[in-house]
Amino acid sequence: xxxxxxxxxxxxxxxxxxxxxxxxxxxxxxxxxxxxxxxxxxxxxxxxxxxxxxxxxxxxxxxxxxxxxxxxxxxxxxxxxxxxxxxxxxxxxxxxxxxxxxxxxxxxxxxxxxxxxxxxxxxxxx
Amino acid sequence: xxxxxxxxxxxxxxxxxxxxxxxxxxxxxxxxxxxxxxxxxxxxxxxxxxxxxxxxxxxxxxxxxxxxxxxxxxxxxxxxxxxxxxxxxxxxxxxxxxxxxxxxxxxxxxxxxxxxxxxxxxxxxx
DNA sequence: CAGAATCCTTCACGATACTG
DNA sequence: CAGTATCGTGAAGGATTCTG
Numbered sequence: 076x077x078x079x080x081x082x083x084x085x086x087x088x089x090x091x092x093x094x095x096x097x098x099x100x101x102x103x104x105x106x107x108x109x110x111x112x113x114x115x116x117x118x119x120x121x122x123x124x125x126x127x128x129x130x131x132x133x134x135x136x137x138x139x140x141x142x143x144x145x146x147x148x149x150x151x152x153x154x155x156x157x158x159x160x161x162x163x164x165x166x167x168x169x170x171x172x173x174x175x176x177x178x179x180x181x182x183x184x185x186x187x188x189x190x191x192x193x194x195x196x197x198x199x200x201x
Numbered sequence: 202x203x204x205x206x207x208x209x210x211x212x213x214x215x216x217x218x219x220x221x222x223x224x225x226x227x228x229x230x231x232x233x234x235x236x237x238x239x240x241x242x243x244x245x246x247x248x249x250x251x252x253x254x255x256x257x258x259x260x261x262x263x264x265x266x267x268x269x270x271x272x273x274x275x276x277x278x279x280x281x282x283x284x285x286x287x288x289x290x291x292x293x294x295x296x297x298x299x300x301x302x303x304x305x306x307x308x309x310x311x312x313x314x315x316x317x318x319x320x321x322x323x324x325x326x327x
Numbered sequence: 328c329a330g331a332a333t334c335c336t337t338c339a340c341g342a343t344a345c346t347g
Numbered sequence: 348c349a350g351t352a353t354c355g356t357g358a359a360g361g362a363t364t365c366t367g
Contacts, residue, residue: 090232093307096314101227103339106220110212119349125213130341135350145317156348157347166313173306176299181219187292188222191271229360245329256361261330282328283367 099144100170104129104137109163112147113171116162146170225270226296230255230263235289238273239297242288272296 099105107126111117117125123134138161141147146167150160225231233252237243243251249260264287267273272293276286 089304089308090236093304093311094229094232096307096311097227097232097303098229101223103220103224106216106223107213110216114212131350132342133340136339143318143321144314145321153348157350159349166310166317169310170306173299173302176302177223178215178219180296180299181222182215184292184295185219185222188270191292192269195269195271257330258362259360262360279328281367283330285329 096144099140100146101174102137102140104133105141106174108134108137108141109146109167109170109174112161112163113168116160119159119161122161141167222270225266226272227300228263228266230259231267232300234260234263234267235272235293235296235300238287238289239294242286245285245287248287267293 100109104126107129108122111122111125119134119138122138123129123131126134129137138147138149142149145164147161148164150162152158152160226235230252233255234248237248237251245260245264248264249255249257252260255263264273264275268275271290273287274290276288278284278286
C-alpha cells in the first residue's frame with residue numbers, strides 16, 4: 076500500500092529539490108541561449124544578435140548562471156580587444172535530449188492547448 | 202549550406218514560441234501540483250496541505266493557469282459547503298513523460314552540477 | 328470549503344551610462 | 348569587444364482579511 080504513498084511523497088520532495096535546478100536552466104532566456112550554443116560555439120555579441128530581444132544584462136546573467144552549473148564554458152580567445160567564446164560543455168549536451176522532448180511535446184500539443192485556451196476564455200465572458 | 206542556418210533559425214523561433222507555453226507549465230509551482238494530481242484527483246485544500254509552502258493565492262493562480270491550458274480539470278462535486286475536485290486531463294497526462302525525463306536528468310546529473318557550482322564559486326574568492 | 332480582494336515587499340528585467 | 352554599475356519600473360508572490 077504505502078508504495079503509492081511513499082512514491083507520492085518522494086516525488087514531491089524530488090520536485091521541490093529539482094525545481095531550483097531546473098529553474099536555472101529553463102528560465103526565460105536559457106533555452107534560447109542553449110539552443111543557439113548547441114549549433115556552434117558563439118561570441119558574446121554574436122549571441123546578442125541571435126536573440127534580438129535579450130538585453131545585455133540578461134545575457135550576461137544567463138551565461139554566468141549556465142556557466143556556474145557547468146552547462147556552458149567561457150573561453151577567452153583573445154585580448155586587445157578582448158574576445159570571448161562560449162560553448163556548450165559535455166554536461167550541457169546531455170540536457171538537450173530531455174529539453175528537445177519537451178519542445179516536441181509543446182509543438183505537438185500546441186493546437187489542443189490553444190483550443191483549450193479559447194474554450195476557457197470564451198466561457199468567461201458569458 | 203542553409204540547412205544548418207535554417208535549422209538554427211527555426212529552432213530559435215520555435216523556442217521563442219514555446220517558451221511562453223512551457224513557462225505556464227514549468228513555473229514555480231506547477232510541477233508540484235502536476236506531480237500531486239498525477240497520483241490522484243485532489244481537493245483544493247488537500248493540495249494546499251500536500252504542498253506546504255504554497256500560498257492560497259499562488260495555488261489558485263497555478264490551478265487556473267493549468268485549467269486554462271487544458272492540463273487540469275476543475276469539477277464541482279458538491280455545494281453547501283462547496284466542494285471542488287481537481288484532476289489531470291488526458292492532455293495533462295501526456296506531458297508527464299517529458300517532465301519525468303527532465304526530472305530524471307536533474308537527479309542523474311545533480312552531483313556533477315553541484316561539483317561544477319563548487320568549482321565556480323571557489324574560483325571566485327581567490 | 329474554496330476562493331476573491333487588498334496591501335505590501337521583493338525582485339527580475341530593461342534602459343542607460345561607463346570601462347579595460 | 349565584453350562586460351560592470353546604477354537606476355527605475357512592473358509584475359510575481361506572500362500575508363491578511365473577507366465571503367457565498
